[in-house]
Structure formats: structure tokens, C-alpha cells
Amino acid sequence: MGTPDLRGSYGTFTFYSDDPMTPAGTVEGGQIIPVQVQHSQVKANLIGPDNTFRQGSPAATEPFTVSIDPLEAVAKVEVQDHKFILREGEWSDWISVQFQLIPFIGNVRGICRFYLKQTHPRFELYVSPINIDPADPALPLSTPKSYSRDLSEEAGEFYTQGISEDTKALSAGVLDDGQYLQQARTVLAEHRRIFDAEFPKxxxxxxxxxxxxxxxxxxxxxxLIDPKHPEYNTELASQYGSALPDFYHQIDEVLGQVLRKLDDHTTLLVLSDHGFAPYYRSFNLNTWLLNNGYIHLKPGGSDSNEAFANVDWSQTRAYGLGLNGLYLNLRGRERNGIVDPAQADTLLHEIKDKLLAIRDPQNNATAITRVDRAKDVYQGPYANKGPDLLVGYNRGYRAGWQTILGNxxxxxxxxxxxxxxxxxxxxxxxxxxxxxSNRKIAAATPALTDIAPTIFAQFGIQKPDGMMGSSVFSH
Ligand SMILES: [Zn+2]
Structure with missing residues (x-):
């Protein structure tokens, strides 16, 4: 999941637009670049990795040209030695692009896909994050390194970035539901092609x-499947409400393929490491900690978008970080820790009780249904590296987008x-x-921690010391 794109990010799309209403700059997961149409042409740059061989490490760029048909909704894209035609609403295949870091010596290759969103009256072009090319990886993508090349020869080019679905482009409004859905379907089509190439072996x-x-x-x-969701929209639901069930059908087809091929000696496990719930309302844990006196800010408030920018650590006892983590500002652990370790238990108890009592003012619902102490749920040598409290939100609730980053x-x-x-x-x-599973599961309440021991047991391997869990087939 953490495989970066060629820029070293989790995936940065670019969106080229001549619409003055589209604000230029950086959005989460992408960059919006203003362009001008002159004589029916757009000249712009693909943005590659930072060039550390040059002073200031500017991003390496490669120019491309789009020639727009003055009448028809169609354009020709030229980049390096590629020339291709896109109609409005059409995606290109993977296009291989080489970025020059040192002339003639240091080059890296990436792949990207173009989507011509609009030709007239405005020009809008989406370019996917530039993925590390599996056929010629700038960084090893597989073990052995040659495997990604072999795979691309067999199954074609494919997304290599960790989370390939461009959810950020949908959230930013750069792709609409239908456009995002096309992209997400392409991802599954690639996965199925790879599966079909590998599973028979x-x-x-x-x-x-x-x-x-x-x-x-x-x-x-x-x-689009939950009328109670604040973003539910009848029209969109009738258009795309079947998209999610369709993905389930496709995965079910894959399962059918697998079941037909299994013999009596083969164990099948189909695992989802979590379920799903609606996300209606955000809870801003850090705001709550601030309002309840556990966090103090320096004069000047909390305007900055930098994490914990104005926090006065000399008066702060607890803070939230990440989706479910709550940490004490512990003396001897945090750089400016003030909580005496001898008082930690009492303080954690107090915060836990208050969190469990919180009600959403909109409907009086419980926002947090469970709070776990790290010492009760974690074990092993890294147990003390995690948060002190794990905040378990009720269905419908989640930590807000800003609080998880320390805002x-x-x-x-x-x-x-x-x-x-x-x-x-x-x-x-x-x-x-x-x-x-195709075998009877004996465990009444199998847990994620049982999966590794289950796999070990299938191969007759003793599970290592300190590993939790046991085989789900012999509970
Ligand atoms: Zn998820």
C-alpha cells in the first residue's frame, strides 16, 4: 500500500485547465496547473521527480503539446515520441515518459494515463500520477526485481502506486463520479488481468x-447506497448506485474461478481485514481536547495548518494523532512532556470516561463506543510505541480530516x-x-491475529514464540 509514485508521493495527479474559476495550486493528492489555449494549442509540462542533481532540487519536467480540434471535441497529444488522439471523455493507454535528471546519463522512466475531460469551451486535461514503470522500475517494485518486468510483459502495464484508485481526484472535484468510476474499473481490470496471468501457474x-x-x-x-448519508443524491444514486455492488459481483466471479480450480488438498481463505460503516459525521478530537483543557495553545490561536503549530506543550497533557490515536504528553517520552508517568493511569482513566460520555449535539448519539488502553490490547516489544488510548468511534463517526493531522x-x-x-x-x-474458507472454521470468533498462525499450521510450521493467535481450523 505504501508504494510511491515516481515523485515519491502517495500519488500526485495533475490537472491542466484554462478555466479562470479553477484555482491553481496544490490540492490533497494533486496539483492544478493553469494553462492557456493559443492557436488551438496547449503547451504544458509533465511534472516528474525532484532532480536532486540540480541546485534546489527542482522537479524534472517534460513538455507536452495538446492540439485541440477547433470544431470537434477531440485533441491530439504529443509527448516525447508518442502521438495519440483523445476524444473528450476518453482515457489514453499507459504512456511511457522518460525524465532526464543528468543529460544522457541519469534518466528515470514513468508511466501515466491522460484523460481529456473537456475540449470546448474550456480546456481540461487530467494526467494520472506518474507511476513507477513496472517494465523499467526506477526503484525496485518486486522481489526479485525482475518480476515486475516479467509481469508487465505478460499482463501489460499497470498501476504500481500503492492506492491506485484516484480517490483524491474525486474528492477534489477534478474527476466526477462517472470519471472516477471509469478509472477505478480500470484498476480492477488490471488486477484481474494480473490474476488471470498468475493464478493458473x-x-x-x-x-x-x-x-x-x-x-x-x-x-x-x-x-450512493445509503439514503441517510448527508451526501446522498437521488440522481447520482440512480446513475451510480450499482457501482459498488458491481465490484462485489466481479470479485465473486474471481472467487468462482478459484473454486473451480481447487483440489481437495488446497485451503482457500478469503479475508477482509475489516468491515465497513457509514461515515456521516467527523469528530475533531484535538478540538475537544482543547475545549476541555487538555491542550493549551500559545497566544495567536490555531490558524496555522502546520501540525500542532501553536500548541503550548508546557501546559498540554494529551493530544490526538492519526485516525484513532490519543497520546499523553508524557515526561521522559515526549520532548516537552509534562505528565508524570505516575499520574498517567489516572489521567487516561479520566479522559476515557469523558470520551465515552460524549454526545453528538445534532442527534444526541454516542460518538465513541469504545476506548482501549494500549497496555490492554497491545503486547510484545513494540507495545509502548503505539498510542496510549485507541479511540473507537461509533458507526457513522470518524476522526475528522484535520484533527488526525494535528489541527x-x-x-x-x-x-x-x-x-x-x-x-x-x-x-x-x-x-x-x-x-x-472452503474448510470448516472451528474458531467461534476468528481474529486477524489468527491468520498468520493459520497459514503456518497449513504448512506444519510451528508458530514463532510471541506470536498471538492460533489456527482457525483447530481452535
Ligand atoms: Zn479502507
Whole structure:
């Protein structure tokens, strides 16, 4: 999931527009670049990786030209030695682009896809994040390194960035639902092509395959299957409400393929590591901690977007970071820690009780249904590296987008208006995962921590010391 794009980010799309109403600059997961149409032509640059061989490490760029048909909704794109025609609403294939870092010596290759969103009256062009080319990877994508090349020769080019579905482009309004859906379907088509190339080769050992479609598309399309969602829209629901069930059908088809090929000696596990729930309302934990006196700000307030920019750590006892983490500002651990470790237990108890009592002023619902102490749920040598409290949100609630980054929105609760409308970063007992098998599962309540021991047991391997869980087939 963490595989970067060629720029080293989690995926940065670019959007070229001559619409003066489209604000230029950086959005989450993308960059919006203003362009001008002159004599029916647009000249712009693809943005590659930072060139550390040059002073100031500017991004390496490669020019491209779009020639727009003055009458028809069609354009010709020229980039390096590629020339291709796109109609409005059409995606290109993967286009391979070389970025020069040192002339003639240091080059890196990436691949991207162009989507011509609009030709007239405005010009709008989306270019996917530039992915590391599996055929010629600038950084190793596989072990052995040659495997990604072999795979691309067999199954064609494919997205290599960690989360390939461009949910950020949908959230930013750069792609609409239909356009995002085309892109998300392409991702699954690639996964299925790779699966179809690899699964027939499986004879013995273990075969693992991850399909990202159900997770990412449940995040994005929950609002179109749930009339109670604040972003539910009847028209969009009738148009795209079947998109999420369609992804389930496709995965079910893959399962059918697998079941037909299994023999009696082969164990099948179908695993989802979490379930799903609506995400109606955000809870801003840091705002709540601020309002309840656990965080103090320096004079000047909390305007900055930098994480914890104005926090006065000499008076701050607890802070939220990440989707479910709450940490004490502990003396001896945090650089400016003030909480005496001897008082930590009492303070955590107090915060936990208050969190569980919080009600959403909009409907009086419980926002947090479970709070776990790290010492009760974590074990092993890294147990003390995690948060001190794990905040388990009720179905419908999640930590807000800003609080998880260490910021302080004005309100403790906010309505979630992002297309990212379903989630699972909640009380884990309310979003259980799914485990299916072709063998009888003996465990009454199988857990994620049972999966590794289950796989070990299949191969007759003793599970290592300190590993939790046990085989789900012999509970
Ligand atoms: Zn997810």
C-alpha cells in the first residue's frame, strides 16, 4: 500500500485547465496547473521527480503539446515520441515518459494515463500520477526485481502506486463520479488481468492476491447506497448506485474461478481485514481536547495548518494523532512532556470516561463506543510505541480530516461532505472483517491475529514464540 509514485508521493495527479474559476495550486493528492489555449494549442509540462542533481532540487519536467480540434471535441497529444488522439471523455493507454535528471546519463522512466475531460469551451486535461514503470522500475517494485518486468510483459502495464484508485481526484472535484468510476474499473481490470496471468501457474505453496476495489470503492460510493448519508443524491444514486455492488459481483466471479480450480488438498481463505460503516459525521478530537483543557495553545490561536503549530506543550497533557490515536504528553517520552508517568493511569482513566460520555449535539448519539488502553490490547516489544488510548468511534463517526493531522477545526463535530463517505476506522467490534474458507472454521470468533498462525499450521510450521493467535481450523 505504501508504494510511491515516481515523485515519491502517495500519488500526485495533475490537472491542466484554462478555466479562470479553477484555482491553481496544490490540492490533497494533486496539483492544478493553469494553462492557456493559443492557436488551438496547449503547451504544458509533465511534472516528474525532484532532480536532486540540480541546485534546489527542482522537479524534472517534460513538455507536452495538446492540439485541440477547433470544431470537434477531440485533441491530439504529443509527448516525447508518442502521438495519440483523445476524444473528450476518453482515457489514453499507459504512456511511457522518460525524465532526464543528468543529460544522457541519469534518466528515470514513468508511466501515466491522460484523460481529456473537456475540449470546448474550456480546456481540461487530467494526467494520472506518474507511476513507477513496472517494465523499467526506477526503484525496485518486486522481489526479485525482475518480476515486475516479467509481469508487465505478460499482463501489460499497470498501476504500481500503492492506492491506485484516484480517490483524491474525486474528492477534489477534478474527476466526477462517472470519471472516477471509469478509472477505478480500470484498476480492477488490471488486477484481474494480473490474476488471470498468475493464478493458473499456481501448483503448490502459497498464492496470495490483494484486490483493492472493495475497500476503496466502499469508501467513495457509500453515499450512493445509503439514503441517510448527508451526501446522498437521488440522481447520482440512480446513475451510480450499482457501482459498488458491481465490484462485489466481479470479485465473486474471481472467487468462482478459484473454486473451480481447487483440489481437495488446497485451503482457500478469503479475508477482509475489516468491515465497513457509514461515515456521516467527523469528530475533531484535538478540538475537544482543547475545549476541555487538555491542550493549551500559545497566544495567536490555531490558524496555522502546520501540525500542532501553536500548541503550548508546557501546559498540554494529551493530544490526538492519526485516525484513532490519543497520546499523553508524557515526561521522559515526549520532548516537552509534562505528565508524570505516575499520574498517567489516572489521567487516561479520566479522559476515557469523558470520551465515552460524549454526545453528538445534532442527534444526541454516542460518538465513541469504545476506548482501549494500549497496555490492554497491545503486547510484545513494540507495545509502548503505539498510542496510549485507541479511540473507537461509533458507526457513522470518524476522526475528522484535520484533527488526525494535528489541527484544530472550530467545531468538535462536523458533517462529512467529502465523497469519502464510508469508513472502518471505528470501534473494531462494529466493523468486523470477513473470513470465508472452503474448510470448516472451528474458531467461534476468528481474529486477524489468527491468520498468520493459520497459514503456518497449513504448512506444519510451528508458530514463532510471541506470536498471538492460533489456527482457525483447530481452535
Ligand atoms: Zn479502507
Amino acid at each position: 499456481f501448483q503448490r505453496g502459497m498464492f496470495f492476491f490483494y484486490f483493492s476495489s472493495l475497500d476503496l470503492n466502499a469508501h467513495m460510493f457509500w453515499r 484544530f477545526p472550530a467545531d468538535e463535530f462536523e458533517t462529512n461532505s467529502n465523497p469519502w463517505s464510508g469508513d472502518h476506522c471505528m470501534d473494531y467490534t462494529l466493523v468486523p472483517g470477513v473470513l470465508l
